[in-house]
Amino acid sequence: MPTPAERSDETLMLDYRAGDVAAFDELYRRHKGGLYRYLLRQCRDPAVTAELFQDIWMNLVRARAGYEPTARFATYLYRMAHNRLVDHYRRHAHGANLSLQDDEIEEPALGRHEQPDVRYERKALATHLLRLVESLPAAQREAFLLQHESDMSLEEIAAVTGVNRETVKSRLRYALAKLRAGLSEWR
Amino acid sequence: MTERPRNADSGDIPYDQGLARAYRDAAREAPPQELDAAIRAAARREAQARPRSLDEDERSPDQARAGPASRRHWQVPLALAAVLVLSVSIVTLHREETQLPPPAPPRSEPPAMPDLRDAPAAPVQPRPQVPARKPAPEASREAMRVPEQSPRAEVEARGDAALGAAASKAEEAGSEARQLFRGPRAAQAPQRAAEQTAPATALAADEPPAKWGERIMALRRDGKADEADALLAEFRKRHPEHQVPEAWLR
Numbered sequence: 368m369p370t371p372a373e374r375s376d377e378t379l380m381l382d383y384r385a386g387d388v389a390a391f392d393e394l395y396r397r398h399k400g401g402l403y404r405y406l407l408r409q410c411r412d413p414a415v416t417a418e419l420f421q422d423i424w425m426n427l428v429r430a431r432a433g434y435e436p437t438a439r440f441a442t443y444l445y446r447m448a449h450n451r452l453v454d455h456y457r458r459h460a461h462g463a464n465l466s467l468q469d470d471e472i473e474e475p476a477l478g479r480h481e482q483p484d485v486r487y488e489r490k491a492l493a494t495h496l497l498r499l500v501e502s503l504p505a506a507q508r509e510a511f512l513l514q515h516e517s518d519m520s521l522e523e524i525a526a527v528t529g530v531n532r533e534t535v536k537s538r539l540r541y542a543l544a545k546l547r548a549g550l551s552e553w554r
Numbered sequence: 555m556t557e558r559p560r561n562a563d564s565g566d567i568p569y570d571q572g573l574a575r576a577y578r579d580a581a582r583e584a585p586p587q588e589l590d591a592a593i594r595a596a597a598r599r600e601a602q603a604r605p606r607s608l609d610e611d612e613r614s615p616d617q618a619r620a621g622p623a624s625r626r627h628w629q630v631p632l633a634l635a636a637v638l639v640l641s642v643s644i645v646t647l648h649r650e651e652t653q654l655p656p657p658a659p660p661r662s663e664p665p666a667m668p669d670l671r672d673a674p675a676a677p678v679q680p681r682p683q684v685p686a687r688k689p690a691p692e693a694s695r696e697a698m699r700v701p702e703q704s705p706r707a708e709v710e711a712r713g714d715a716a717l718g719a720a721a722s723k724a725e726e727a728g729s730e731a732r733q734l735f736r737g738p739r740a741a742q743a744p745q746r747a748a749e750q751t752a753p754a755t756a757l758a759a760d761e762p763p764a765k766w767g768e769r770i771m772a773l774r775r776d777g778k779a780d781e782a783d784a785l786l787a788e789f790r791k792r793h794p795e796h797q798v799p800e801a802w803l804r
Contacts, residue, residue: 383597383601386601386602387601388597388598388601388602391594391597391598391601392594392597395590395593395594395597399584399585399590400583400584400585403583403584403585404581404583407583408581417585417586417589420585420589421589421592421593424593424596424597425593425596426790426791426794427794428596428597428600428601429600429791430791430794430795431600443795446795446797447794447795450790450794450795450796450797450798453798453803454790457803489579492576492580493576493579493580493581494580496573496576496577496580497580497581500577514567514569515574515577515578515581516581520567521566521567529797529799536566536567536568539567539568539569540568542568543568543569543570543573546570546573547570547573550573550576
């Protein structure tokens with residue numbers, strides 16, 4: 368029998384459904400980082416991120432009996448996360464900037480930075496890039512994060528976010544264009 | 555985080571390898587260790603708290619992975635066992651019946667009303683005495699009687715079972731076998747108790763998402779935002795992966 372590390376996500380989830388706790392540990396290890404960063408970039412508050420993160424995993428645990436591998440496990444997990452985020456925004460949103468819809472196409476709010484000290488260039492680049500990502504409109508940011516944190520195809524991102532493939536493609540194009548522009552002085 | 559999206563090479567997907575590498579280097583946050591520990595412990599507790607079905611311990615992981623479909627393999631023997639138990643009960647009951655004093659001959663169907671205008675007046679015959687039955691065998695027969703269930707009650711029981719959440723399906727499968735031996739009435743009792751204590755929002759558990767949506771939107775139209783939110787929260791629990799349309803939220 369293959370070890371947990373050798374099994375697919377979907378198999379691990381089915382094994383956990385059957386009571387195999389080690390399968391859950393492996394599944395959690397694989398996805399915890401990506402999911403955590405996806406949430407952190409979206410809501411920008413570590414305390415809220417921790418709360419949402421825990422809710423999502425607990426929902427997954429509670430819903431395990433009804434799990435059927437009809438799609439990639441990542442799609443299932445991130446759809447839960449997307450839904451939880453929408454709920455969170457709805458309860459706490461005070462402005463349109465929290466919407467996950469294509470309501471605003473805005474330029475990154477960041478100005479040009481001073482040339483950083485060479486010793487810290489790498490770290491500064493990382494900080495700058497993360498700020499650029501956070502400054503993207505929510506829908507573009509979500510598409511970018513799903514692509515880079517969970518290895519999703521256009522179709523899978525579309526399934527998670529509830530829009531069509533072309534919309535996802537457009538969001539990714541906008542996001543990449545803005546990030547490239549924001550990084551132009553560093554490249 | 556991955557090296558490259560799976561279809562990035564097709565040229566169809568917007569992707570920048572340099573940007574992806576820079577993002578990989580930059581984004582290294584991870585959940586706090588105490589959060590990790592709490593989630594893993596909760597997952598372990600949930601998995602261990604789940605009651606096991608009768609034959610689960612003997613199943614291989616592959617069978618267990620196959621899910622509810624593979625559980626059906628014990629349902630046929632179980633049904634046969636239940637039929638056997640019921641048959642023995644009926645045979646026993648029948649033997650007791652034959653050991654009782656012979657019952658009075660059944661009253662024949664009253665003949666069709668004769669035309670009294672033509673018939674002569676007949677003397678009134680005394681009614682034959684029916685021997686009284688012994689009370690003890692009656693009581694034992696009552697105890698042995700196979701429980702009856704009206705079609706309506708059966709339908710209700712089926713409906714109650716359908717109300718169970720997806721998360722409790724496996725538990726129900728495990729308890730189903732035990733309930734079969736106790737009889738349908740015993741199975742109905744906890745279901746009815748659950749029905750009485752369940753919140754009103756749980757009543758739509760077996761309905762398709764579209765029905766949930768209609769109810770939620772109807773509540774919102776009626777200005778019952780709290781009830782709509784509660785129903786939405788219940789829907790989220792039962793269908794966590796379902797995409798909620800914007801109209802349900804307004």
